[in-house]
Amino acid sequence: GESVGLHLPTLSVQEGDNSIINCAYSNSASDYFIWYKQESGKGPQFIIDIRSNMDKRQGQRVTVLLNKTVKHLSLQIAATQPGDSAVYFCAETAPPGGGNKLTFGTGTQLKVEL
Amino acid sequence: DAGVTQSPTHLIKTRGQHVTLRCSPISGHKSVSWYQQVLGQGPQFIFQYYEKEERGRGNFPDRFSARQFPNYSSELNVNALLLGDSALYLCASSIQGRMPGANVLTFGAGSRLTVL
Numbered sequence: 001g002e003s004v005g006l007h008l009p010t011l012s013v014q015e016g017d018n019s020i021i022n023c024a025y026s027n028s029a030s031d032y033f034i035w036y037k038q039e040s041g042k043g044p045q046f047i048i049d050i051r052s053n054m055d056k057r058q059g060q061r062v063t064v065l066l067n068k069t070v071k072h073l074s075l076q077i078a079a080t081q082p083g084d085s086a087v088y089f090c091a092e093t094a095p096p097g098g099g100n101k102l103t104f105g106t107g108t109q110l111k112v113e114l
Numbered sequence: 115d116a117g118v119t120q121s122p123t124h125l126i127k128t129r130g131q132h133v134t135l136r137c138s139p140i141s142g143h144k145s146v147s148w149y150q151q152v153l154g155q156g157p158q159f160i161f162q163y164y165e166k167e168e169r170g171r172g173n174f175p176d177r178f179s180a181r182q183f184p185n186y187s188s189e190l191n192v193n194a195l196l197l198g199d200s201a202l203y204l205c206a207s208s209i210q211g212r213m214p215g216a217n218v219l220t221f222g223a224g225s226r227l228t229v230l
Contacts, residue, residue, distance in 0.1 A: 008154060032217075034218070034219075036221075041223070042223050043118070043204050043206075043221030043222050043223050043224050044157065044204070044221045045221070046218055046219070046220065049218065089156050089157075091156075100145060100147045100159075100162040100164075100169070100170060100206075100208060100210075100217065100219065101147075101159050101162060101170045101172070102149075102157075102159060102219065103159070104156030104157050104158070105156055106155070106156060107155070107156050
């Protein structure tokens with residue numbers, strides 16, 4: 001569902017720790033999932049994506065896990081750095097919309113403490 | 115390489131006015147999508163254009179319209195502005211196709227619209 005107000009869920013982690021950001025989705029027909037990072041004053045930046053025929057995908061310092069049974073997506077960031085501080089959005093898309101008609105989640109504010 | 119560029123970056127309008135926002139996609143990208151991001155929320159899909167044709171429309175009133183030009187740049191128009199139209203308007207482009215990564219959206223920094 002949509003969020004209301006300005007109070008995003010916040011995750012605070014210490015520099016060097018691992019971060020896990022969670023996302024629940026509702027559309028069982030969704031077949032493509034993406035994580036975006038949005039820094040203040042900027043547009044969303046692509047981090048990693050995963051298709052529904054996979055349950056795990058790894059990138060540089062990031063891992064996305066997909067659990068279709070419970071419609072849950074997570075983003076793991078290893079050795080979190082101050083530059084990782086941002087709002088993180090999960091997004092999904094389902095046929096026939098394709099990759100351009102994304103449905104974004106509420107967003108999670110990640111704060112990295114020194 | 116230049117990313118997705120949007121103009122203007124900020125603008126202030128009053129209720130009832132009209133606004134035109136512009137977007138230049140990454141060179142070689144033929145698909146342009148528009149999203150509205152209200153403060154504190156995730157972006158919401160408005161339109162997708164590919165090869166100058168509308169390929170998708172989100173749940174927005176007819177006051178919102180868009181078009182894509184032969185050079186693949188795009189305009190988003192909003193008529194009869196309401197206070198609730200105040201938001202960050204994001205443009206995103208993609209190559210579009212079946213190859214890996216072709217449908218990954220690259221977003222611009224957005225146009226911040228304030229309606230008074």
